[in-house]
Amino acid sequence: MFSRATIMDIMFLLRDINTHATLNTYAFRYGLDKIAVGSNKDERVLAIGRFLLENPQTPGILGDNLTYEIVEDVISKTVSNNYHFDTDNNEFVDYPQLRRLLLKDGFVIEDGILTRTFDTDIDFNTNETLLGKLLDKHNLDVAKGHYNQANNAFNRGDWAACNSQLRSYVEELFNTLAEKITGLSFSDSHSARTALSQCNPPVFYKGLNEWLDNGQGFFETFWKRLHPEGSHPGLSNEDDSIFRLNLVQISTLETLRRYDQNYF
Template identity: 35%
Template sequence: MRVPEFHTFTLAAAIEVLEREYDTHDRLDTLIFGWGCLDYIGGSTIKRKLLELARVAEKLHVTARTASGDVPLQRAIVEEAVKVPEYHRYDPAWLKLTAGLRFDGFEIVSDRVPDPSGRQSIFDNGPREIKVAVLRRMLPDDLPGLDFREAESEVDNLLLKHKLTVAAGHLNQATSAFQRGDWAASNAQLRTFYQDLLDRIAVKLGCDESEPDFKKRDYLASEGSGPFLLAHYNEWENDRGKPAFVLGLWARLHPEGSHPGLSEEDDCTFRLQVTLITARLFLRRLDQRISAQ
């Protein structure tokens, strides 16, 4: 069964954003009626109606008629929230929405479209254009292994299966910090998660627990562990002098100094995504090694 496009965290944040924008029952009811969902919705308050709308989107998997055609109600809700005026984008709910969308594999970009009113441009006699916010996938949606929520779920399950509780705790704190927009805290927990994961894997494969961290990583590339890290994939140092992925990622998670002009959110998103995909690869390999014993 395919994972829904948007996590419940993202959907809840979208509902919070819409609660600020749709401040009368008439406006909200018109929106819901246009989506063909009015018969599903009850409640005496705007917030209750929006929560009912989210419940219908998640549980009943209905579609909504929008200007873009028929789309899942979840997407209609999120796309409507993304279109709110600029003054709503200083609200904490907007920060949660953008963080949730990043984790779902989407970003918000500006696009220019013809003015729905049909007004003409005063500059070139063509149709007037307006700027709107739209969703864009960060990565192709038809390539296997790139859904980061699926990656997180599999990583969580494998951490639990192999009793890597400390690493699991650091990952949970990293994703929680990411969702509330605390980029520095998320980055710090990701570094610690990556380090503890490699250390625990080394111990599970026979390394002495008292060895320092760098010795544990060396052990993962030695015959004693299989080796677990593969030189021919350039995961570890080899006699050809090529860069090593494991240490390269370690360095990328531990940059020094400031980086003017780089978005903290973009950087944190990248770190979270690449760490999840890497952790999934190594945990799958650990699982296969232990299962074969």
Template identity: 30%
Template sequence: MRPTPFSRPTIVAATELLDRHSQAGINRVVIRLGLEAEVSSSSDLSVGKKCALIARAIVLRPDRVLETVDGPMTLGEAVVREAVKLAQPASTDDAHTAFLRGLARDGFVLVPAVGGQNASIRAALPNEIQLPATDDDVHHLLRHFGFITPLGHLDQAIDAHTRGDWAACNAQLRSFLEGLFDDIARLTYPQQAAQLATSDNRRTLLGNEGFLDSGRGEWSIDGKNYVNGLFKMLHTHGSHPGLSNEDHSTFRLHVVLVTAGMYLRRLYRP
């Protein structure tokens, strides 16, 4: 079975939504999640305290497999699906906002309840992309290579997305990708990169030396290639687009994560 398709922030946000349950309701959730050993059913514990214990148990073992009425699934996925039953797409309170943005970052959308049916979720992107795993891989490889500056920009982009600050997220994503290519150039071609003054020059170096694959359209001397096109899109109306929205900011985040993962893995396994 694949790892849970949801990231830690989404799982934590899901457990916070469970706070809307009554004592009886949260106890039923505990049983469905198989967490009786970790979470007492005693009424002496508040619902909020039980939610905190559920969150702790799940973030420690999100990939533990459960047998559910819908078939086997990871504990992380199971708690997200429990939260979906309570989700209200039109709600703007902090708990709902954090949960819906987490789903979006992970490549999922909430489908509102229709005809008495509970709300549900569906993948907005192909399952093969596995965004949470890609994000983890990118963070791991950034630390492996010591790319601390781009790592900081990526973390700030994700934090800005969580807050709903789309312009800041967009700006940090561009800075992250620019810093990533700078650091790759300095690591792979240190002498040449040290003599170059701009990030554009260092990306050209990566293209000329073959790190960027011209045969796949990643680089070309006429500028009509994937990497240049991506930077043009990220730089729409400058680093801080005057009017951005959640959908486009989330799209940028997805594209940048997948792109960064591809080049970091290429660097790791040349």
């Protein structure tokens, strides 16, 4: 539900908005008094964060998920405090990445309330973990480097850099997979992508309209969507970048699954 980075920023906010005494009360309220131990607030909130990450299905006191309740509660307390939250820009003052981390997790803050962006079973963080494992398994280090840089650029709000790195990631991934499957070197990335539709078994399925050799198949238009202004990443914004990030993650994860199942 929430990434490690999100949880840790929330824990730091929990530390910042509480004294030692109120943190004791908070931990007791949520049944975490035996978890939140340490000689200072940093150690205690770190212990809570570690527990939440290791026990994501722990029921809360109001609903079925403790992590969600704590994240929601910390955010509601923080956004009402001008010292910690800039209402004009909808940003956490000391943790400017947190709002974008929440967006990747599938949440936005509207009128001071944590709100799901959509009701779905797609889990960005679970998919990202699976993607990272497959990239590591097949020694796709360069592709993984581009993907990580895209994520980092998104977190700091650099949309153009995020989009550019996503395009580089997809190009590197498809080129390398085509070379691994065919044993050939390709003079251009389009030839490599075409090869992924012609290998046996194919990685891009013509029968499912994923590659039609006319620029209209899914992976053909997918590539076009990543660079609507040619090699230049073009102007962008947060909404466009999160769309690209999700589209790239889902599409390349499926591509890697097929390669892993059929060629390894």
